[in-house]
Amino acid sequence: MIANDPLYHPYPAYRPPVYAGRGMVATSQPLAAQAGLDMLKRGGNAVDAAIAAAAALTVVEPCSNGIGGDAFAIIWHGGQLHGLNSSGPAPAAISIGALCEAGYTVMPQYGPIPVTVPGIPAAWAELSEKFGKLSLEETLEPAIQYAEYGYPVSPVTAHHWNKAFHVYKQELRNPYFSHWFDTFAPAGRAPQAGELWRSPDHALTLRSIGNSGARDFYEGELAKRISRFVGDAGGYLTEDDLRRYKPEWVQPISTAYRDYEVWELPPNGQGLVALIALSILDGYERHAAGDVETYHRQIEAIKLAFADGYRYISDASRLTATPADLLDPAYAAVRRKLIGNQALQPAPGDPRSGGTVYLAAADGEGNMVSFIQSNYMQFGSGMVVPGTGIALQNRGKDFSLDETHPNALEPGKKTYHTIIPGFLTKGGQPVGPFGVMGGVMQPQGHVQTLMNAIDFGFHPQAALDAPRWQWTGGKTVLVEPQFPAACAQALSRRGHDIRIALESGSFGRGQIIWRDNGSGVLLGGTDSRADGSLAVW
8 A cells, every 4th residue: 555654744735545444435526425335335346336426426516527428447356457448439420521511620619510429328337237236227326316306516516517607608509509508507507506406307317227227328219319419400420329339348558657557548548648658757766756857857758648649549440559669668768868957849759660527436345446437528518418417528529620630530430538547556466546537637647646656655635635737738837826836936947838827627636545455454535626525434
């Protein structure tokens, strides 16, 4: 278990970590964490707890995820890691040519065009069938209760919900967007913190998913309603696209960092970016906390990793460089040599020449789950299927309409995907799940949080609470308000364009659960940037 003095916390939020013996669920919302814990106490395992928490999050934090989004998971079960990619592809009928003829030069952010096949319901069903001990109906029941009878909205959720409402009020003009406002702003505004909110349509949809093992969503009445709504609005998603969809079981990929193995899922997810950066940073001596040299090397490694990620990551069937190529130690050494004392302008190398929720769950049997799901960009496309509560994602926004681009739009292709679950092992034994949500902040958050834990010996709560930076492109680096001023000034002198953020909303929100493989004791932390909670047993 990674942790030094559990009462030592180098940063202003002096929350200690949390211990448990029989189970732990870490989420960005207390009601969702409690839903997961309820499953453990009913005799379920960590997978059941993760499904219950994930379903609850679609209700109690709808500004970050929903039934119409995608999901990924890494599961430790039966003494090994399993990976699930439940991201959906572009519709079979869409194409660059069709969009260009319609007058598009880039993929739109809102509306029916960027809607891809949702993977979340299929992920719940697949995980439940393969590893769960309880029925899918039972694991979805807490979420159904929250949706049907209502719950008081939590403060951070209310803040982001309100921000999204004001954006959507300006951007969503077409009549088909009215269902979003009917569902998520029925009083003509976003709900306030502490205000009760309910969504009976959402409850009915969840019950249908539970009763049918998600089949109704992909080949039943729900599928008909989804495809009809998208088609009538001018989109491309059809019943055939939904019926053909299946999640993919994949082998997680890893890189060594110090004495540990860091695991992510392979492309189309961007977890490879975090692994590339860590493989570069592993070549340095152990770093020091709060040191300008540490921050500088982290930023430069992330820039190089993203340059390669944006060049090579796409649908797994269309890769021009494999994860093995990009994680080769010799290639990492070549990239490391590019890092000097001054900020660089990142460019991809050639290895061949040489709006999201994250949760973690663990049980007393040794099972552990790293799970993430998202609609993307807060509520997604702004398209809510009438009478269902289903907010459809806009993952297609990340496709390029340039046919020569690695992530060019193609029928049935999966796009570069931002959401990534992480997992840590040591000597082949599980240490535990970790993750930081938030678009391109995610691999940056993975690198910073893991280094806080491994290099600096921070316990999970301290590792999450430490001030963060975020590379946003070129030489620009955004830092949190509480980021050390002296380090910010020193980084500026090294050529970084340092910008101080006014709030911490864009720096991700994470969860960590570590297990002591000797005693089985669980140690967890939840991000202070969210309404986060650890439910323990």
